[in-house]
Structures are given as structure tokens and as C-alpha cells.
Amino acid sequence: MVQKNEKGFTLIELLAAIVILSIIIIVFSGIFTNSFKSNAHTTDSIQAVNIAREMETIIRVDAAKSESLKKFIDNVRVRVENNQIPLIPASHLAKTNTAYSALQLDNNITVVQRSEKREDNTIVQEDYFLFPLSHPEYTVSLYLKAKPDLKMVNKQRSLYRVYIQVESKHGNTKHLSDTYTYIEYKY
Template sequence: MKNERGFTLVEVLASLVILSIVLMSFMAVFANTNRMAVNNSEKLVIINLADAYLERIKINPTEFIGKTPPTMMNCPPPETVKKCATITVSPATLPINGKSYSVTIQLKQDTNEKSLFLLNTVVTVRSPDKKVSSSVEGYVSYGK
């Protein structure tokens, strides 16, 4: 029996323990990578939604803001005031991929002559769980 070569039970168990530790570390890396990919995908969807919503507002502002911009209705005559306060248009929800993203539009308007019909618009989109959000800012022409 002394001449027979092979592995003892202790050696086999030690190798199984080492192999399982290595495999569990790889599984943790794969799980973390998958979680990061899902989060990045969610962020990308939110960024694209905010950008697309702002572009839709630029194309047809009356659909989202109304016939008269709320900032113009709430401001005194342009000669007496420098700036109007920020107005938030009531939030909306966008159902996409089985999730409802909330969209908030904030409007701000300078009342000097050059920018009387330009609305500084900030579109904020939030994920359903409110963990991820993105904002896009741009100017919407509210023509004469």
C-alpha cells in the first residue's frame, strides 16, 4: 500500500474548498456586472426620455405648456420686473417597458425684450423607484 500513488481524502477536500472559493468569487463578479448593466440601461433610458421630451416640447410647446406660458400669466408687465419665478408644470407619467417614469417640466423666463418669448425649460425624468433621475435643459421658443 505504501507504493500506491494517489490523493488522500484531506487533499481532495482541500482542493474542493479552494475551487469553490475561486468559483464563488467569479459568481460575485458576474452578479455585480449584471447589476451594473441593468442600472446603466435604466440611466440610458431616462436620459433619452428626458432629451426626447424636451425635443417634443420644442416642436409643439402648446401641447405641454398651454396656449399662454404660465410665466407670462403670473408676471407683472415687463417694464416693472427683472425676472419671473420658476413655474413647475404639473408632472406627467410616461409608461414605457411596463414602468411609469415621472416627468416634470420647469419653466423660467427672463422678461427683457430679447428673451420675452424664450422659455428656459428643464425637463426632469425620474425612475419609478425614484433612485435614478436625469435633467435636460434647453430653451423653448414661444413665438409671437
């Protein structure tokens, strides 16, 4: 009788093993790539939330930044109350204005309109002042509502809404986080 030596692999068995191993590697590499992208996005989002909250706290607690916003309101309040926002002098909106140096502006202040939902569910356009704040990794925008949300005439105080938005600077501008607070203004 003739005995066969069956200790090795045939060519077909070897090719089948290579194909199965290749499929497994391709599937797992896709999973790892997606998990790395998801992890990077989550890290960006968490960092953006922290930056927004930090800015919110700084605006309320940091006397210099708070005073800079109040000086800005001093400079524009009369024109806003008289519906003369386009007549605000450019010097009041310039990032080089020393009264606002504590805010560390990235660019000049601009007037923008933002959509707001009222209590009766109607959507209106409100004027805001956009303060582009300096940050190395993110685009941080501070929006100060032009007119106060609450005005207490007898106490000579007003509450102004401040909206903070954080966006990604990497490639595409992607909205990551936002928050809002109020500053009290005494006139």
C-alpha cells in the same frame, strides 16, 4: 518489498480541492452579480438620457405639445407678472384642463421652487411650474420657469426655460438624467 498503490486522492487532497473550488466560485459569483447590477444601472441611465432628449425635442417640434405649453403661459402670465402666483385658479393647474391634453399629464400642475445659480454665483430660489408627464417606466417631470429668462418687449416675445428631469420608478426614486431647453412665447 511492498509496493504502494498511489492512483487515488487522499481525503485531505480532496477537501483542499473543494475549498479552493468554493473560494473561486464565491469570488466569481460576486463579480457577476456586480456586473449585472452595473449593467442594469447603465441601461437605465442611457434610457433616461434618451427620454429626456426626446422630450426636449418633442416640446420644441411637436406643435400640439408646444401649443399646450403656450396656452398654459397665456392662462398664467398676467398673474405671474403681477407676482400673484398663489392666486392662479385651480382650473388652470388641473390635469383635466383640455388646453393641456397634448402634454399627457400624470397629475395636476404644481408650483415649486428650484435653486438656480446666477452669473454672480449667488443661489436664488425661482418659481417653476411642475408638469408631471405620463410615462410607463420612469417619472418624467417638466419644469417651466414662471418668469421668462429673456423678454423682448419691442418684438412681443419671451423665452421661457423648460427643465426636464427623469427619475427611476423602481423602488427608490433615483435621479437618472436631466436637460433643459427654451420655448419661444409670442404675446
